[in-house]
Amino acid sequence: MKRLAIASAVLASAFGLAVSAQAQSLPVTKFNLVGSIGNLSMYTQQEVPFWTKTMPEKSGGAIQVEIKPFTELGLKGGEIFRLVSQGTLPMATTVLNYNTGEMPINESADLVGLVGSVEELQKVANVVRPMLAAEYEGKHGVKLLGFGSYQAQVIYCRDKISSLADLKGKKVRASGISQQSFVNYLGGSPLNIAFAEVQPALAKGVVDCAITGSLSGYKSKWHEAATHLLPMPVNFGLAATTANLAWWNKLDARVQALMTKEVRVLEDNIFAQAATETAIGVACNTGTAPCPEGAPAKMVLVPVTDADQALRKKAFAEAILPDFAKRCGADCVTRWNATVGKAVGITAKAM
Incomplete structure (x- = not known):
């Protein structure tokens, strides 16, 4: 047993030297x-x-x-x-x-x-x-x-909201065409604003709501301007x-x-x-659980309802996927169906 241990140590040392030598030869x-x-x-x-x-x-x-x-x-x-x-x-x-x-x-x-x-x-x-x-x-x-x-992309709002449907009529920061299609479907007005510019835009009322990661928004102090957090995953x-x-x-x-x-x-x-980090971000923004990232904020946590989830799914089927198919083109749709669509059990139709 002792000889085996010694032999193993020698081999491990030799292997380590070989790896080191290989790395040093780069x-x-x-x-x-x-x-x-x-x-x-x-x-x-x-x-x-x-x-x-x-x-x-x-x-x-x-x-x-x-x-x-x-x-x-x-x-x-x-x-x-x-x-x-x-x-x-x-x-x-x-x-x-x-x-x-x-x-x-x-x-x-x-x-x-x-x-x-x-x-x-x-x-x-x-x-x-x-x-x-x-x-x-x-x-x-x-x-x-x-x-x-990043974590789940969630919804921050300056004023009171009680559901996803409350984005109707609001100006909403949305990154990417998919988020913009989503906001449009809900009856809101999507604005494309660089991440670093969102917090002051919320503070000044340039936007009413904004979408980003739950912890990303906390670390960038969006909670200093936003009062309500809807933690339903929009995308990621x-x-x-x-x-x-x-x-x-x-x-x-x-x-x-x-x-x-x-x-x-x-x-x-x-x-x-x-x-x-999704759960950590929600905790840090709302104080509903311990925040390992710093002092918790005091945003109001808006419960995600079955109606919110149903509206999200309806938006995907009626607007987001068709819009993506139209912009991406027939060949892209074919490849999407053979990869992503097959994996999730969804078929997009070429527009």
């Missing part, structure tokens, strides 16, 4: 990366330590990344995918719904009303991954490396880490392999975190 690879929203946990707790600590460690110091969130770089979010495609940015993480006006296919896995939890979203993202990867590479010169997500804020394909193809194959593998680990960690 060519030095330095690049800038644009991350997601700078004050939120996906960036602070996942992206930053991954790129500044994990990847240097895994690569024996070869991979060196300078990361900044897009919110500190004068970007609004919707232009990020295009900048990666053009090669202006070598790598970036962005919410896919930010530029669905240019690329309707980016909504494929995160349409309003499509799924009801982060876990369901991750399953759908895995199904749609090959389709999006082929689309990005073939048409946009972009390499898809991994996904991530699926994000993607992408690289310019021409830049990516110039990297050493071993660097590519390591980054591809480790970004998928990052993806799993982000989804796991997002799955717990």
Whole structure:
């Protein structure tokens, strides 16, 4: 037994040295990366330590990344995918719904009303991954490396609401065409406002309500202007880490392999975190449970009713899915039906 333990220790040590030697043999690879929203946990707790600590460690110091969130770089979010495609940015993480006006296919896995939890979203993202990867590479010169997500996107309002139907007649910040279609269906007026500009817009009455992640809104102090929170999941804020394909193809194959593998680990960690943050965000905004993020706010928690859920499903069937099909086109609908639609048991009709 003692000899076996010694032999195991020697093998473990030798294996560790081999891995270290392999990592140290990688060519030095330095690049800038644009991350997601700078004050939120996906960036602070996942992206930053991954790129500044994990990847240097895994690569024996070869991979060196300078990361900044897009919110500190004068970007609004919707232009990020295009900048990666053009090669202006070598790598970036962005919410896919930010530029669905240019690329309707980016909504494929995160349409309003499509799924009801982060876990369901991750399953759908895995199904749609090959389709999006082929689309990005073939048409946009972009390499898809991994996904991530924020918490459930919920509804913040300045004034009293008691149901989803109360959005009728209100000005509502909505990110992405799918959310805008949803607000239109409810009889509201959707406004496309960059995330960093929403809190002052709520405070000044530029918008009556706004949609974002439950914890995202708390950390950005939306509760200082909004009084009521409806925690029904609208959608989730699926994000993607992408690289310019021409830049990516110039990297050493071993660097590519390591980054591809480790970004998928990052993806799993982000989804796991997002799955717990919806309830934390609701607690922090309303004080209905302990808030591990700071002092709880005092927003009124609006109960989600069966009528709210039925209205959400009706909006998806009558407006959101048909609108997506019309904007995405017949070929896109065929591919959606074969991937996402098959996974969730829904068929979209080409318009």
